[in-house]
Structure formats: structure tokens, C-alpha cells
Amino acid sequence: EWVAGILRGDPGTTLITSRPVAETITQPVLASLSLAAVVLLGLVLVTLPVAVVTGARPRHPVSRFLTGISVAAAAIPEFVVAIALLAVLAVWTRWLPVLSVPGAGRTVWENPVCLVMPALSLWLVCSASLTRRVQALVATHAAAPYVREAELAGLTRRRVLSRHLLPSVAPGVLQLLAQTIPYLLGGAVVVETVTSFPGLGFALVRAVGDREVPVVMAAGALMMVVAVVAFTVADALSVRQERMVAVV
Numbered sequence: 001e002w003v004a005g006i007l008r009g010d011p012g013t014t015l016i017t018s019r020p021v022a023e024t025i026t027q028p029v030l031a032s033l034s035l036a037a038v039v040l041l042g043l044v045l046v047t048l049p050v051a052v053v054t055g056a057r058p059r060h061p062v063s064r065f066l067t068g069i070s071v072a073a074a075a076i077p078e079f080v081v082a083i084a085l086l087a088v089l090a091v092w093t094r095w096l097p098v099l100s101v102p103g104a105g106r107t108v109w110e111n112p113v114c115l116v117m118p119a120l121s122l123w124l125v126c127s128a129s130l131t132r133r134v135q136a137l138v139a140t141h142a143a144a145p146y147v148r149e150a151e152l153a154g155l156t157r158r159r160v161l162s163r164h165l166l167p168s169v170a171p172g173v174l175q176l177l178a179q180t181i182p183y184l185l186g187g188a189v190v191v192e193t194v195t196s197f198p199g200l201g202f203a204l205v206r207a208v209g210d211r212e213v214p215v216v217m218a219a220g221a222l223m224m225v226v227a228v229v230a231f232t233v234a235d236a237l238s239v240r241q242e243r244m245v246a247v248v
Contacts, residue, residue: 002217011218016210021218025203029185029222031108032192032199036184038119039126043180047127048134048173055138056161067135073128082121082194089117100195108198118197122188126180137172141165171238178234182227 005012011021054063073081090098100118102111141147142165150160189201196202200219207215 002214006218006221011221012214014212014214016212021214024215025200025218025222027107028198028200028203031197032185032188032201034108035115035118035122035188035197035199036181038115039122039184040177040181042119042123043126043130043177047123047130048177051131051134052138052166052169052173053161054131055135056142056157056165058135058139058142063135066131070128070131070135073124074132076128078121078125078188078190079194081124082117082191085117085121085124086195089120100197102198114197118188118191118195118199121191121195122184125191126183130176130180133176134169134173137176138165138169141168144168174234174237175231178230181230182223185223185226 002012009022011025013020014024050066054060054066057063058067086098089096096113096117100114100116102108102114108115147160147164150164155163185200188199189205191197192199192201193205200222204216204219206212207219
């Protein structure tokens, strides 16, 4: 019955309040989607360019320094990162509120400052892991014969990067970025709980504590759908990029 309801778009009702589950998780899902969009924007505009450029020159001192920083940051648990940011930005400097809540009856975009703390925490956590893996991927391709031949032909470093290296690593980078999307929607339970951000992860923790099985099942199903969609889109974009490279 539950599967049939899910296929019809009806995840059932809650056990305690008898409210529709879809109505219960709508606002948390929208909040998490907003948070994920902000973090993804930071990853695409900041993390990926830095990782690609440093990965293309792995022996450069700056590349080695950033690699060490990313490895150290990846070893720090998520809750430590969130608590440290709360201590610095909320307690010591008082630049941000301690609780990342938009207020009663308000959405996160009506009070966007509540997005800053969880977005910054998630961006740092995701950047540490993504930077290390993208650097390794780019460094492997940078040592390939076709890249060295392009450099020996007299092409500039920028041209080699944009015309030869980037098209080759794009499919792999898309897959790594796709792996981040399911985590941003539901796997960020720790960060959302520490910052009290009213997203899907925080709602999932409360549902587990309240034994709201329908809410837990609906949240899990939604996370699985998002993961499938993310990898499907990444695969489609990767195939398209490979065809373009083959044509060129």
C-alpha cells in the first residue's frame, strides 16, 4: 500500500498528528534544496576551478599546500567544523546568529542569513573531499601523453588546460559532483542538527525520535530519487561531453 501510494505521489499520513506526510516535509525539502543550491554554487564557482588548476600543476608549492589543507580538513568530523564556525562566527564575533532558523512562518529566503552558517559548514566539508579527488583526477590526466604532446607543440598552459585537459576530465568531475548532491539533501543531518537549520536532515532526525515511520520512509524515498536523478543527469552530460570530444 505504501509503495502504491508513493507511485501516486501520496506518501501517507503522520502517525501522531494525522497530517499528510507530503505537507509535513514540503518546507524542510525546500529549505534543503535552497541550501544545496547555495553550496553547489560555491563548489562550482570556487572549489572546482581551484582544484582543476592546482591538479594540473601538482608539484607547484601552492598545489601541495592546498592538497595538505584539503587532506587535513577532510579528516575533521562534520560536527567539529560546524561547532568551530559557530564558536567563531556566532559566539566570538557575533556576525551570525547561533540558530540558523528563519523564524515562525517564514521561509529561508525571507531570512537568508539563516543559510550562511550551514552553507559555509557544508561547503567546507564538501570542498575538502571534492578538492582532493578532483586534484587526483586532473593530475592523472595531466601526465597523459596527449597533454605532454600539446605542451611540446608550444601551446600555452591556458590553452592546454581549456582545449585538452578540461574536456577529458569533465565526465569524471561531473560524477564527483553528482555524488555530492544526495549528501547535500539528506546526508547533511549533522550540520543541520548542530545549526538547527530546518531542512530535511533535521526533520529526519526529529521523525526518527518521534517514531514517525511514514515521514522517515518518505524522506528516504526522496533521497533515493534525488540520487538517481543526479547520477542520471551526470551520465547524460558525460556522454554528451565524450561525443563532443570525439568529434573534435
